[in-house]
Amino acid sequence: MPDSLQDLESRRADLVKQIADLGDLRGGSISDTSGRCGKPNCRCHKPGNPVHGPNPRLTYKDQGKTVTGSLPTPAARKKAEREIAEFRHFEQVIRMFLDVYSLGTILYELLAGAPPIELRKVALDEFLRRLREDDPVKPSTKIRTLEPATSTDVARKRQIEPPALAKLMRGDLDSIALKALEKDRARRYGSPSDFAADINRYLKNEAVLAVPPSAGYRAGKFARRGDAPDHNLSTA
Numbered sequence: 230m231p232d233s234l235q236d237l238e239s240r241r242a243d244l245v246k247q248i249a250d251l252g253d254l255r256g257g258s259i260s261d262t263s264g265r266c267g268k269p270n271c272r273c274h275k276p277g278n279p280v281h282g283p284n285p286r287l288t289y290k291d292q293g294k295t296v297t298g299s300l301p302t303p304a305a306r307k308k309a310e311r312e313i314a315e316f317r318h319f320e321q322v323i324r325m326f327l328d329v330y331s332l333g334t335i336l337y338e339l340l341a342g343a344p345p346i347e348l349r350k351v352a353l354d355e356f357l358r359r360l361r362e363d364d365p366v367k368p369s370t371k372i373r374t375l376e377p378a379t380s381t382d383v384a385r386k387r388q389i390e391p392p393a394l395a396k397l398m399r400g401d402l403d404s405i406a407l408k409a410l411e412k413d414r415a416r417r418y419g420s421p422s423d424f425a426a427d428i429n430r431y432l433k434n435e436a437v438l439a440v441p442p443s444a445g446y447r448a449g450k451f452a453r454r455g456d457a458p459d460h461n462l463s464t465a
Contacts (some may be wrong), residue, residue, distance in 0.1 A: 257287055257288060257289035257290075257309070257312075257313050257316070258287075258288050258289075258313065259285055259286070259287055259288075259300070259306065259309060259310060259313070260285070260286050260288065261283035261284065261285055261286075262283065262284050262286055263283050263284065284299065285299070285300040285306045285309075286298065286299060286300065287299075287300055287309050328420070328421055329409050329417050329418050329419075329420065329421060329423075329424055330409065330410060330417070332409060332421055332424055333345075333406055333407075333408075333409025333410040333417075333424070334409075334410065336405070336406050336409065336428075337365065337368055337371075337406045337410065340368040340372070340398055340402060340406060341368040341369075341371040341372045341375070341383070341398075342371075342372060342375060342379055342380065342382070342383035343371060343372075343375060343379070345365030345366075345368075345371070345406075345410055346359050346360070346363045346365055347359075360412075361412070364412075365406075365407065365410055367398070367399075367403040367406075367407065368398045368402060368403055368406050369395045369396070369398035369399045369402075369403050370395075372384075372391065372394060372395050372398070373391075373395050377391075380394075400440070401431045401437050401439070401440060402431065404437065404439035404440045405424075405427050405428060405431060405437060405439045407439075408427075408438075408439040409424055423438075427439055
């Protein structure tokens with residue numbers, strides 16, 4: 230678990246690299262090659278005659294090695310082109326997803342002492358299914374369900390008791406973390422900087438964008454701003 234907000238960016242970069250490395254093993258490209266065959270009496274060896282081709286070849290990574298194979302039919306080429314396009318789209322989407330989502334995951338773990346969704350040591354298909362289908366509980370709920378020793382350790386790092394820590398999370402922090410973890414991109418923060426700005430609003434005891442605006446909420450924030458509590462998000 231990261232010990233401070235300063236760890237967020239380095240952990241996000243590490244997660245993006247892990248996904249990018251996984252993608253490199255599955256990506257591919259198509260190139261057209263032409264050449265002469267090994268039959269000396271073939272027309273391709275006679276002056277002025279064209280070489281054989283172009284012949285499409287598929288190049289991809291397999292367990293760290295570069296592999297090249299032929300695409301013998303137009304249907305095979307079309308299928309490979311479609312799969313490569315789909316994979317590149319997946320790479321783009323997952324990187325955009327991780328920009329905010331991974332920061333939300335790390336903030337959640339920073340707050341609650343456990344990840345919002347358990348994704349470690351699972352197969353890729355199960356990894357993606359959990360990302361699509363599983364919804365995390367609020368951090369304030371999560372910490373109340375941890376083993377007593379774990380919740381006590383998390384709270385001790387914040388110099389606070391577990392019930393008080395859960396109470397501190399309720400409201401703004403719950404909303405900020407869950408907004409960053411939204412499945413729908415349109416409902417998540419638009420960028421890491423938007424996410425960071427909302428955390429900064431919380432630390433300054435200002436109204437956060439993650440909480441639906443209401444007159445009572447904003448009035449309460451304004452009333453408390455002059456006597457802002459120590460939110461104690463990071464440890465020494």
